[in-house]
Amino acid sequence: MKYRAYGKTGKKISAIAAGTMRFTDSSKIEENADMLLYAHERGINYFDTAPLYCDDKSEETTGRALRQMKAGSYYVSTKSSQSDGAALRRDLERSLERLGVDRIHFFHIWCLLSLPAWEERKSKGAVEAALKARDEGLIEHLVFSTHLPGDEMIDVISEDIFEGVTVGYSAMNFMYREKGIQAAAAKEMGVVTMNPLGGGLIPQHAERFDFLRTPDDPDVVTAALRFICSNPHVTAALVGFSSREHVDQAVRALDDFTPYPSAHIEHIRAQVMDNFDGLCTGCGYCLPCPQGIEIPKWMDAWNMQILSGQEKDLRERLQWHWWMPPEAAGACVACGLCEERCTQHLPIMERLEKIAAMKG
Ligand code: SF4
Ligand code: SF4
Structure with a gap:
């Protein structure tokens, strides 16, 4: 396993980090905790959880695993999406109890989806409460997670509140x-990337993403992880594990790994730009x-619907990832x-019109 410095925190985390949001059966707490222990044995030292993940069982499961790990051999990350300061404090205290730790190494202001939402986290006291908890030693490093576009991430980063960021980043949306990510690196922040496999779409559509592979890559999962870890600004790729085989596959991807040469990165960029007929590449040129x-x-x-052929995937992406009701597309x-x-x-x-007209 390779370890990389998480910004200026003095901590080194494994380049493959364990996500705890994709357990196949969240009620199997002991079994899932065993899988996390296995990931730890394979060298993974960063465990990312949150309230609500996996029917709200993720923190409990992660806590079950952490209690069996040697103190000092792991880092744990969790989150709160509350805007209200007192509510964030309650979230934090519940997380400490569930995880069985006396401090959270990386605590996230969770899921910043828009700049107005970020302003609300400040004006209603969440950021202040988190900083106070850090001063009390309950949090070691305050970080944030986001699905904001790069330009808007820069606005948050420039406020110099955070030591790191967790951000959705894959071969599908890297542009x-x-x-x-460059702005975070310029501030010497840690950068943990989530959804490195495009929410599972890359392995599910392996043929379509075959251009990611070099002759040395056995499969697209390996290639997708190597692509992300080839970015020198990325500290770790967060992979949501469902099985020991997933752990092995992710760990193996970085064995004997050397970052892709710039020519292969440019090949990927060109393929994404030129050959994803009908797919949005997330480049952001359409804005504002x-x-x-x-x-x-x-x-x-809409990409989700193209790749899977099912409208339900579009709906789920809007509902659970972006939190946007279909009718809001009618503002066009x-x-x-x-x-x-x-x-x-x-x-x-045309797409916005169709989304706005979707029946509930
Ligand atoms: S809609 Fe077009 S311009 Fe906008 S992000 Fe997607 S591909 Fe880029
Ligand atoms: S109003 Fe509609 S057509 Fe005009 S820029 Fe916005 S999304 Fe595009």
């Missing part, structure tokens, strides 16, 4: 986040929209500006 519509998020949800006034700028020439207006 959308590149600037934000005069109606404030966050077009790449809607098109990302069909001015056409975004389609003029879209690098993939996507029929954005």
Whole structure:
């Protein structure tokens, strides 16, 4: 296992980090905890959990595993999405209890989806409460997680509140986040990437993503992880494990790993730009929209439908990932500006109209 410095924290974390949001059966707490212990044996030392994951069993499961690990041999990360300071404090105290630890190594202001939502986390006291908890020693490092586009990540990063960021980043959307990751690196922040396999879409559509592989890569999962870890600004790729085989596959991906040469990275960029017919690459060139519509998020949800062929995947992406009701797509006034700028020439207006008309 390779270990990388998490920003300026003085901590080194494993380049493959364990996500605890994809247990096959969340009620099997002991079995899932055993899998996390196995990941620890394989050299993984960063465990990322949160309230609500896996029917709200993830923190309990992670705590069961951590209690069996030697103190000092792991780092744990959890989160709160509360805006209210007192509510964040309650979340934190519950997490400490469930995890069986006296401090959280990396505590996230969770899931910043828009800049107004970020302002609310500050104005309603969540950030202040987290900083106070850090001063009390209950949190070691305050970080944030986000699905903001790169430009907006820069706004949050420039406030110098956080020591690191956890951000969605994969071969499917890397152009959308590149600037934000560079800004985090410039501030010497840690960068943990989530959804490195595009929420499972990359292995599910392995043929379509075969261009990620070099001749040395046995499969697209290996290639997708190597691609992410080839970015020198990325500290770790967070992989949600469902089985020991997943752990082995992810750990093996970085054995004898040397970062991809820039020519292969450029080949991937060109393939994503040129060959993803109908797919949004997340480049963000369509923005800004005069109606404030966050077009790449809607098109990302549409990607799910293209790749799986099922409308339910579009709906789930909107509901659980972006938290956007379909009818909000109706705010589009069909001015056409975004389609003029879209690098993939996507029929954005038609798609938004169809989403807005979807029946509940
Ligand atoms: S066509 Fe719709 S989504 Fe595109 S820029 Fe105009 S209002 Fe925004
Ligand atoms: S809609 Fe087009 S321009 Fe906008 S992010 Fe997607 S591919 Fe890029």
